[in-house]
Amino acid sequence: MKQIMALTVAAGLLCAPAMAEDAPESEMGEGFDLMEEGARMLMRGLMSEMEPTLDALRDNLEQMGPAFGEFVQSVGPAFGELIEQVDDFRHYEAPEILPNGDIIMRRSPDAPAWEPEPDTSEIEL
Template sequence: MKQILALTVAAALLCAPAMAEDAPESDMGEGLDLIEEGARMLMRGLMSEMEPALDALRDNVEQMGPALGEFVQSVGPAFGALLERIDDLRYYEAPEILPNGDIIMRRSPDAPAWEPEPDTTEIEL
């Protein structure tokens, strides 16, 4: 009887580590599944909260589209001409608006010396 009891205790002790190894893996897998499901629920909640704001943004963009296109067509050439006359915007300070409405763009004191490109257009006399 003592031998059977000793064999049973030895078998239980040998099986215990094997059972302990199985338990964390199954618990770990179940925990990861729960975390994944929680992340999905969080993303669904965020999307449902953001949907009205995204719809409003899309409506605003659709309304502004034609006006923005017209603005680019009218201001684009003038902005292109401005960029041809200056070498790099990094060399200028923020624009200053005078009381009469004029806008001045001053060159930064630490900018390199400005050398305008020679005018190659010919003038007929």
């Protein structure tokens, strides 16, 4: 009798979770659908609010395009020369601007000794 009672209780315990899962599963699916729809509505609202700002940004970039190209052409070579002369920017302190407008980049005291790269260009004799 005890064995039959134990089997009945065990079967009831095993079936209870399966029966309980049916109701929350449909509610959970509905909850996820509502959350998904809410997220879509939020994104639509954000995009509609950001659209004028993005349009203005696109217009500004179109106007600045030619000027930016000229800037890159004029400053690009000088910046390339600077990169060749500086071994690693982490070895330098923040630049200082002097009263006369000159900019100084001092090497950090704890930086390793600077060794310029040897000139590998050929010299005609």
